[in-house]
Amino acid sequence: MAETVDGKKEEADYKRLHSFPLIRVSVAYMISSSSLSLSLPPFISPSRTHYFFQNAARMIKESMDKKFGSSWHVVIGEGFGFEVTHEIKNLLYMFFGGSLAVCVWKCS
């Protein structure tokens, strides 16, 4: 049980970091590290309204669009299944805070 507590308390614990480097190698690390840094802030300050996930997703999507390209999609939730088509090496699927799942991918 301690583990679960730890798991929940651990922030920014990622699962499969599918943020493979892009074809431009220099952007790879930028993508992975900065996309993570982009996605964390909306969670750090949660107002926990029922709009929470929506706002966080919006923030992530808009900042990703500005930085990396045209069409990013963001899904945040606690229980969902998905099947997406994404551009190669532009997918981020991570867990957060022990109960939240974030899936970010690019597909124009």
Add this chain to the structure above:
Amino acid sequence: MPVPQKHAAVKTTQEFNTRAQSKAPVAKGVKVIGRKKDDDDRIDTGEEEWMQGKTLVKPPDQLDLTEAELKEELTRILTANNPHAPQNIVRYNFKESCYKPISSVDQMAVHFVLEGNLVHKDSHEARRQVAKQGVTEDMIVEDVVAEEEKPDTPVTGQLEGGEDMAEGEDGGGEERPDSVDIRAGKKEQKLTNQFNFSERASQTLNNPPRERSCQTRPPPRAHFSSTANQWEIYDFYVEELQRQEKNKEKQKAQPSKKEEDKIKKKMITVETQSDDITKITKVSKIIEHMVNQNTFDDVAQDFRYFEDASDEFREQEGTLLPLWKFQYDRAKRLSVTSLCWNKKHKDFFAVGLGSYDFTKQGHGMLLFNSLKNPTYPEFIFTTLSSVMCVDIHENLSYLVAVGFYDGCVAVYNLKEHSDQPAYMSTAKTGKHTDPVWQVKWQKDDLDSNHNFFSVSSDGRVVSWTLVKNELVFTDIINLSLDSTACGTAFDFHKQIDYLFLVGTLDGKIHKCSKSYSSQFLETYDAHNMAVDAVRWNHHHPDVFISCSTDWKVKIWDHTITTPMFTFDLNAAVGDVVWGPYSSTVFAAVTNDGKIHVFDLSINKFEALCQQAVVAKKTKLSHIEFNPVHPILIVGDDRGYVTSLKLSPNLRKKPKEKKGQELPKGPEVEIDKMEKLLSLLRESGSNQA
């Protein structure tokens, strides 16, 4: 009309004033005023209308009339008569010589005159203007026409202007058809000018439009699916924790994750760098070959296909066609001391550079050139002392044996990318004390070690074996049986392994065997001066050739102590070599820059080709036939290597009788030689 008197008017006004003050109605007073005067009636009525609202002002000279007089009706008659016109104009009549009144007086009074500048279009003035201006609009024409009236009107006078206008209009009507004619005439004029004017037009070339379109490939996509449930998240967290614990155990000894990441990053960047370079070297080499081929395209074509057609007309002579010239900047002051073709890669050859001059000993060079790249050597090695001889191993073409002026021998391994030789002999390991004139690889010995032989002026023929990392030497023979003997050239028999020839500084050739170290099998008194080269024939087992600085080239049968053929080439002969394709062809180079090619089957006494291939004063030092292609390379004392193509005459195979197939193989060559030799032997035996 009598003019009213003022006296009465003054009185009447005084009276009126008193009356007006007493009586009330103003209108009566006004009417009284109006009746009295005749001429002032209208003026008074005019005054009546705007004086009604105001206080009555009585003019001082108003007539006072009685009421009866005021009611009197007066008739007025309006006529067209000009009241200002005089009624009794009198003129002097000269006929009757008295003054007489004019019967009728003009009654017209002009109230307003405005002078215009319209001219009727058919009037003279208008036509004149139209003719000046050419084709103009109708309005302008009309204006022009109207203007014509202008000079007419001031002449007649203002009073008569109206009549003239009427007249002008009539005149204009008459003139109109004239003006129409004028216009038509102008049109005709324009038509006639067609002959003077010609239209010129040009059209620039418009580039034909081309449609260009391009479609890029969309970025590749992939599918990904998963489920995000609470239990999945929990499971994964647990796994992650376990993984982290394991990593922590490992990490105690290893650097932290962050450093690993950094290392990974560095690795990746380094790899990309090195990848770039290594990829480029291969590609750049290919491109260099391509560029060279393009640059020297004509030479390459000649190398492949050119056959000197003039050889048909030259009975027995042939020519050498210069092909590529190989040079290297830093080798310019060195002379070519040896050449060696690579047996495996037939376009590859080694050039040893150094100096023959005892006093001018400096560094040496070893270059490897390829026919594919005539501009720059493939491999370059700089050596401390002059390279005197080079030999490339027959099978392992990356092993190169080199002999130096300082007596050392070395073996270079071309596979290793290093500047230093793989093996080097030192004073301890038995290097020669004098320059090494020739090295030759042998077949691997029993222990399958590579080994080679070297001959030097110190009189020793030494065999070197590459044992692991060392060069082990074995003295094979010591030529100092004769104290003054110094070996300058040697050659091993092609078939008989143990048999070899050594040429010495004093002109003798010794036939030796590897197994006998102290004795020669035979000695030939070959030349008067040092023997520069000794070579066995490629095909015939008994024949060898030697050349010397005493200008002579001699061909021997090793069973006979006297030479079979002797050729005097008029200059010191630097090198002589048999042609690999025929047993009767050999070529020699001399100090005067000439190449002599002989074919004994065609001409026993003269060279088929004597050609100077380098500038004067350049000595040719070495020559080698290419084993496959019909080219030979010659090195000179300026560091250049020139390649030449043999013309067909020089490569002839003997004509066989018709109907018989051309027998191939070494037997033919042997037979060829044998024929020649047998003739000589007979003659020799006859002489003897």
